[in-house]
Amino acid sequence: MSMLLLIKILSQIAYPLLASLLLAIGAGLLLWRGRRRTGAWLLTIAIAWLWLWSTPVFGDWLRATLEQRYPAVSVDSLPTADAIVLLGGAVQPAAPPERPDPDLSAAADRVWHAARLYHAGKAPFILISGGKLPWSSADLPEAEAIADLLRPLGVPDSALILETHSRTTRENRDDSLPILHAHGAHRILLVTSALHMPRAMALFSKSELELIPAATDFEISRPIDTHPLRWFPDAQALADSTRAFKEYLGRSIVWLLD
Numbered sequence: 001m002s003m004l005l006l007i008k009i010l011s012q013i014a015y016p017l018l019a020s021l022l023l024a025i026g027a028g029l030l031l032w033r034g035r036r037r038t039g040a041w042l043l044t045i046a047i048a049w050l051w052l053w054s055t056p057v058f059g060d061w062l063r064a065t066l067e068q069r070y071p072a073v074s075v076d077s078l079p080t081a082d083a084i085v086l087l088g089g090a091v092q093p094a095a096p097p098e099r100p101d102p103d104l105s106a107a108a109d110r111v112w113h114a115a116r117l118y119h120a121g122k123a124p125f126i127l128i129s130g131g132k133l134p135w136s137s138a139d140l141p142e143a144e145a146i147a148d149l150l151r152p153l154g155v156p157d158s159a160l161i162l163e164t165h166s167r168t169t170r171e172n173r174d175d176s177l178p179i180l181h182a183h184g185a186h187r188i189l190l191v192t193s194a195l196h197m198p199r200a201m202a203l204f205s206k207s208e209l210e211l212i213p214a215a216t217d218f219e220i221s222r223p224i225d226t227h228p229l230r231w232f233p234d235a236q237a238l239a240d241s242t243r244a245f246k247e248y249l250g251r252s253i254v255w256l257l258d
Helices: 003-014 016-032 036-053 056-067 106-119 142-150 169-182 197-204 235-257
Strands: 083-087 126-129 160-163 187-193 210-216
Touching: 003 016, 003 235, 016 036, 016 235, 036 056, 036 235, 056 197, 056 235, 083 106, 083 169, 106 126, 106 142, 106 187, 106 210, 126 142, 126 169, 142 160, 160 169, 169 197, 187 197, 197 210, 197 235
Parallel strands: 083 126, 083 187, 126 160, 187 210
Antiparallel strands: none
């Protein structure tokens, strides 16, 4: 089993939904064996844990704790750099015949933001970093799909450099460094979603690059809406808070492995 797959499996187990289900299964086994008090407590914890992570107010607050670390900066206010590094995770490449065209995810703001930075003269080229996951049905790496989106936005082929092998943020860094060195780039504008920026900065800061965070794709506005209905569980809120959990978990892995 590859290290990537092992990390993915362990991460899935730690995510709130599966963790709560495993706790509930454990509670059911305890109740079946007659350990009613312990089983009842474990079941209560499982339900409360899942309820918390499914609450829109909690999900918004958790995402805000990440996004506020690198606030939005206007394109005009950002300094110039040697390169724009655009991290993947924004597009699902085409997978014909079922998906004949690339599918833009919620993080596709990254692509548009990188194009804006280029047209504002902030750097001479965009390095797109994004490969193809082993279990993906796509025929092409993500970097190629992103390049196909940047061209209609007016970015010429001469300003596009593709890194097509990375599958994780750590590999984004490791596979981009030789390319940046080859082009004499030492100061970069790092483009990714605001939610992802803390983890990306933590990884890229372990290189000798001078980093300028150019966060985009902000999701949370202030103040956070605390309407009574937003304290009730919601499937989208669970998905949103799980993405924030993934970022915190990823930061822990950075701390342990780098």
